[in-house]
Amino acid sequence: MGDEIELDITNVAHGGVCVSRYGGRVVFVADTIPGERVLARVTEARKKSFVRASTVRVITASEHRREHVWAAASLDRDPAERAGGAEFGHIDLAEQRRLLASVITDSLRRMAGIEREVVVEAAPGDDECNGLGWRTRISLHTDAAGRVGPYAARTHTVVEVPDYPLAHHEVAMLTLGLPGTVRAGQTLDVIAPSASPPFVAVSEGSRGPQRGAARIRERVGSREFELSKTGFWQVHLAAPDVLTAAVQDAIDPALFDPAADNLDLYGGVGLLAAAVLDRFPGKTRITTVESDVLATECAADNLADSPGAYAQTGRVDRYLANYQRGATPAELARMRAATIILDPPRSGAGGEVCAALISLAPAQLVYVACDPVAFARDAATLTAGGYTLTGMRAFDLFPHTHHVEIVATLVRSDLLGSRSVSAE
Numbered sequence: 150m151g152d153e154i155e156l157d158i159t160n161v162a163h164g165g166v167c168v169s170r171y172g173g174r175v176v177f178v179a180d181t182i183p184g185e186r187v188l189a190r191v192t193e194a195r196k197k198s199f200v201r202a203s204t205v206r207v208i209t210a211s212e213h214r215r216e217h218v219w220a221a222a223s224l225d226r227d228p229a230e231r232a233g234g235a236e237f238g239h240i241d242l243a244e245q246r247r248l249l250a251s252v253i254t255d256s257l258r259r260m261a262g263i264e265r266e267v268v269v270e271a272a273p274g275d276d277e278c279n280g281l282g283w284r285t286r287i288s289l290h291t292d293a294a295g296r297v298g299p300y301a302a303r304t305h306t307v308v309e310v311p312d313y314p315l316a317h318h319e320v321a322m323l324t325l326g327l328p329g330t331v332r333a334g335q336t337l338d339v340i341a342p343s344a345s346p347p348f349v350a351v352s353e354g355s356r357g358p359q360r361g362a363a364r365i366r367e368r369v370g371s372r373e374f375e376l377s378k379t380g381f382w383q384v385h386l387a388a389p390d391v392l393t394a395a396v397q398d399a400i401d402p403a404l405f406d407p408a409a410d411n412l413d414l415y416g417g418v419g420l421l422a423a424a425v426l427d428r429f430p431g432k433t434r435i436t437t438v439e440s441d442v443l444a445t446e447c448a449a450d451n452l453a454d455s456p457g458a459y460a461q462t463g464r465v466d467r468y469l470a471n472y473q474r475g476a477t478p479a480e481l482a483r484m485r486a487a488t489i490i491l492d493p494p495r496s497g498a499g500g501e502v503c504a505a506l507i508s509l510a511p512a513q514l515v516y517v518a519c520d521p522v523a524f525a526r527d528a529a530t531l532t533a534g535g536y537t538l539t540g541m542r543a544f545d546l547f548p549h550t551h552h553v554e555i556v557a558t559l560v561r562s563d564l565l566g567s568r569s570v571s572a573e
């Protein structure tokens with residue numbers, strides 16, 4: 150710990166760090182780029198197999214190195230004081246996307262044995278503003294010394310910063326007038342919805358505020374969605390539109406049966422169910438399954454104009470297990486004809502949910518993933534269980550960070566090339 154060592158950086162790893170080797174051990178190095186030689190300080194050495202380090206000085210710079218978009222996260226600060234949340238901000242945007250693509254490709258090859266190239270696509274408008282101003286939500290924290298700010302990278306240490314260049318301008322404006330009477334251990338969620346006034350929600354602890362009945366509104370195309378004040382919503386300004394269009398494109402229309410038991414798993418307030426209903430208007434049936442009661446109530450209201458839409462509160466694993474236990478032969482047939490959208494949290498759907506999906510055997514899955522490694526693990530299970538990855542796109546919905554969104558189609562392998570599928 151604390152040693153400074155010279156390292157040749159060979160590769161990018163998942164999590165916004167790069168890889169080097171030193172004395173036979175793998176080193177995960179922050180704030181660098183493959184191809185660079187850097188002086189790095191060891192910040193964690195608890196494990197035998199690897200250590201962590203942060204770049205202190207660049208000895209040989211990559212051609213892709215740029216001045217960091219956020220001075221508070223740059224090499225000018227001591228590693229312990231660098232703001233978290235912009236770990237790729239020193240790399241040009243095109244190279245950031247190539248690195249994200251290689252993490253996706255490598256994960257799929259290594260974990261699922263799937264060879265597939267992918268291009269990480271920019272969100273509309275991001276290239277024009279160098280990937281800044283997209284965050285409609287930020288979480289800040291407070292400490293006993295009276296500091297208010299983000300956590301330093303990979304820590305729970307609050308650091309003060311003079312600006313928030315990734316934040317939407319309404320969020321950035323609000324950070325200038327944060328409540329002056331904060332106490333240690335509070336979280337301040339600064340939020341700029343697209344169809345409600347911006348606001349700050351103050352809560353105790355780092356687990357986010359208690360949700361209340363108060364709602365805000367977000368606009369996506371010609372639709373408006375209600376959600377509880379600090380409920381889940383896509384963070385990038387353009388993400389709801391981008392994901393709506395991507396999910397609509399990802400559904401194979403030849404395999405879509407409006408009368409099937411179509412599902413929007415991890416459905417939140419119904420954004421992706423609405424995408425399905427708008428793509429296949431009329432009598433389409435779809436149920437959102439979401440564990441957050443307030444989000445489900447909002448989903449029911451948001452989808453109320455579609456008679457075939459239903460919102461169910463519950464954990465996805467339990468919902469699928471109950472379905473399997475109680476389904477009639479007709480229901481099982483409607484499930485085999487179904488299109489299932491799933492948009493799980495970062496940890497992915499996991500083995501139990503994938504096993505239930507394999508057993509229920511819906512015609513096609515549209516998997517929206519925010520973690521390439523969790524996605525690759527689930528893709529391995531699903532492809533071993535009778536699905537084929539037929540399409541995959543990736544989107545840079547978190548510029549200057551290591552996060553990336555994947556939208557993939559997995560079709561039941563016996564249906565490949567089918568002209569249509571029906572529950573009848």
Ligand SMILES: C[S@@+](CC[C@H](N)C(=O)[O-])C[C@H]1O[C@@H](n2cnc3c(N)ncnc32)[C@H](O)[C@@H]1O
Pocket residue numbers: 381382383415416417418419420421438439440441444463464465466492493494
């Ligand atoms: C990535 S968000 C997606 C929400 C929605 N699809 C959207 O785009 O707005 C994941 C959602 O899954 C919910 N969730 C997390 N674990 C769950 C589980 N085991 N069962 C059901 N919902 C879950 C969260 O509350 C959250 O709303």
